[in-house]
Amino acid sequence: MRRLVDVIVGPDDAGPEGLAQAAAVLLGVERSRITGLDLKRRTIDARQRRVRLNVSLEVWVDEAFVPSTGPYAPSLPTLVGEPEVVIVGSGPAGLFAAWALARRGIRSVILERGADVRGRRPALARLNREGHLDQQTNYCFGEGGAGTFSDGKLYTRATKRGDVGLVLDLLVDVGAPERIRYDARPHIGTNRLPQVVTRFRELLEAAGVVVRFGARFESLLLNGQTVRGVRLADGEVITARAVILATGHSARDVYRSLFKQGVAMTAKGFAAGLRIEHPQALIDGLQYGASAGHRNLGAAPYSLSCTDEAGVGVYSFCMCPGGFIVAAATETDGVVINGMSPHARGSKFANSGLVVSLSPADVGGGVLGGLDYQAALERAAFTAGGGGFRAPAQRVTDFLARRVSADLPTCSYRPGLTSVDLWELLPRRISEPLAAGLRQFEQSMRGYVTAEAVMLGVESRSSSPLRIDRHETTCVSPSHRGLYPCGEGAGFAGGIVSAALDGVRVANALGS
Template sequence: MSVRIETVDVVLPLAASEDGDAWKKAAARKLGVKSVAEVRLLKHSIDARQREVKVQLRLVVGVDGALPEEGVPVWECPPLAASARQVVIVGCGPAGLFAALNCLERGWKPIVLERGKDASARRFDLAPILREGRVIEDSNYCFGEGGAGTFSDGKLYTRATKRGPVRKVYEILVAHGAPERILIDAHPHIGSNLLPKVVMAMRESIRAAGGEVRFGAKVTGLLRQGDKVAGVRLAGGGEVTGEAVILATGHSARDIYRMLAEEGLLLEQKPFAVGVRIEHPQPFIDRCQYHLGKDDERPRELPAARYALATKIRGRGVHSFCMCPGGFIVPASTENDEVVVNGMSLARRDSPFANSGLVVTVEPEDTEKFQAEHGVLAGLAYQKALEQAAKLAGGGGQVAPGQRVPDFLKGRISDDLPEMSYFPGARCAPLHEILPGAVASRMREGLQLFDRKIRGYAGGGGLLLGFETRTSSPVRIPREDSSLQHPELQGLFPCGEGAGYAGGIVSAALDGMRVAEAVTG
């Protein structure tokens, strides 16, 4: 006799949200039956819009019998033929890794080239930037195995659900050691303490299936045969050939944009965003988002609260970016003459601080003063100028310029700064003067608007650190809509966030998979 299986959505009070019997009773009520035999959780999300926090659950229900067993996802592909065609993938971030796995599934041999180190060795290169303020320029929070996302929280939430199989991305991550919980949570994340092991496992899958992953392999040029790419040149004089080249270098590989410009290939300016990291005590965000009393602690069933804020001011977006509940602010510089900040958190999100980017959109016309000298790379020069100004204002190393939020609003330098998560430390500085006027004025208005949504957001407990400049690439490497190849060089496939076609781990992974399909036909 076959089992009747249904999927239902139910809403439960927080206190009952982890009670399996409550799930069964709620499912039975929803289905109009006396009882159900078994339930399994498919999706979990928290609804904190009202004063009483509720939990929304999607359940698969075995109404009159047990549900079929559910296996743990695995990643497998057929053995690679000795005659397999070869593709060069530049970059070992999510776009490059998922492109490599998809190429293997389709019978092509990927050779992944990464300028930085493997994730294990890369960890040791974070100590100098944190403790000495010294950047190892090819191995840091941005460069190395897994890309910038490896040590930047591992947030997986995406709105890019129409770009491809998001569920497959999650399942591949789980198959390589990510928590199965990411298959269920509405806003999944892995955590910067767990993600390195996941990307290392993906690398081993690529190698075990017949692909290659090479570290310390910095690309300095393209090999061509007429109007077709034939491979790449490496620093030190080596070459790697292939029938196609996938450029999946991430948004901080500025030398790649310069290389393409020097080779005369078409590039385009695109909007990006710059601003600061804003940090508050996590208990303050918890109280505001979960409607808790002043002395109430966050209930055990609730994760560290997150937020998303956005508005538009005089034609430019002002919004929170890459919000890290229970997280840390970290130095994300890739050169020693700059200071750049970003956010990360561990799997448990148990830091006493909450931070987020607070950024303003920059359009190509806003970079006009850099265009005469830098042309299509004017956005890179705009970013770099801000990063160098932050270095100067911080006074040395990776010390960041900082300001209390009320002082920023009133246009005065802070007398002191609150306790913070940023390990290299901060120095009081006039961020309201250092930021471009068009950015600072919009940020000021945005803070005042956001304070109406989260009361106290612009209060004395808030800290601003400069500068958050690497939100996305200011350059797009164009590609044809159908073939996904660069319009001027056959076989060159711009891919992921660095090429301007993604905005996070999952969207980059999806783009990598899509480009791999285009390469392999």
């Protein structure tokens, strides 16, 4: 017999034996009759620092246990004929679009400006060690897109936008840990993501999808207002009956090219600010109290949000427990900060973006105003950092006191830090809400504002500052037939899972 139960346990009992004992008590059976457990959902509840785990389980009683193993997602047919659809970008949106098209028997070619995963590693090493940026292959560009070297958090609020379970199942099939199927806050980790991405690509290629690296989209091939394919930076022309544009929100050259070609786009709100780093042990203590450091809990995350007196939103973004801050720049004169964590989240640092909501009216400059605003922030950070992608930084207590830090704590950001007054770098529209937000965060998480925490900038790419318009159900651009804007760069996603869901959605909307 198999029974579904929900148990609530402390960290000590969150291992397999503790869960089996708790399930036995709940079901009123001898522990020895339980042959196995299949976890369905696992949530850590750390309210009031009294840590409890809520676990939903399928309990196998008196029956030989057969652990669930993949494959979980439907398989792909073998594709024949010439590729009909061009997908620009091999991030989650592009990869999942290719998969969903393949499910429908439609063969596509994915064009990716950067290198494959293997080629990305030396480019990242050079950036971290020598401060040399490869503008085509970096933390944002290359196989798997911006999420390949990240924390790989897979939590999303976009559950109404598609089948999140399908995305997770597919990721497990290509090597992601099984637990992402039941953890309430699943993540893969930067040490495992590259292999997952490579295996995903190999799955697509085995079905007949063509994947090309070092193939940079330059412009649309147009016949009037109808898209006939794409032109690459080296002059090559590739024809197709449809183009799915999934180039992410860092490809500013793509936005500018589309703007020139008259593609319909709209400015939208976005967020910008800084990234903050604390010792992970400090965050563990603030979140988990006496249970801090427990092996069944791991490194503690946090999520903070508030509005200042003027109603401006300030929030933590892409929090990476046990992680590292990385140089996510794509332009040679701009510093951009982001974060990542390995699967075990074992580093001694906890970092998170701290960003302020901005509206198109705040940044001005029309449709491309947000791009210019982001770029100006990044250039100011580069100059203040003193070059080599060193980041301008300040202790959080000094930021609030408006004084330059006499020294800075050890930080995980490899290119290095330069001590500055961040108030001189940031527009008041960002620094003032940020300071107000920090004071409020300290109220809800006592000890968060500490001299041990350092803030560095700039966190300018949390979301796209514009939307490439598309029809709600057909997903076609209203200005250009055959053009399907997709994913985060088109303004329809924010994060790995929502970008993947959008890829599936666009592929399913594309006419046969």
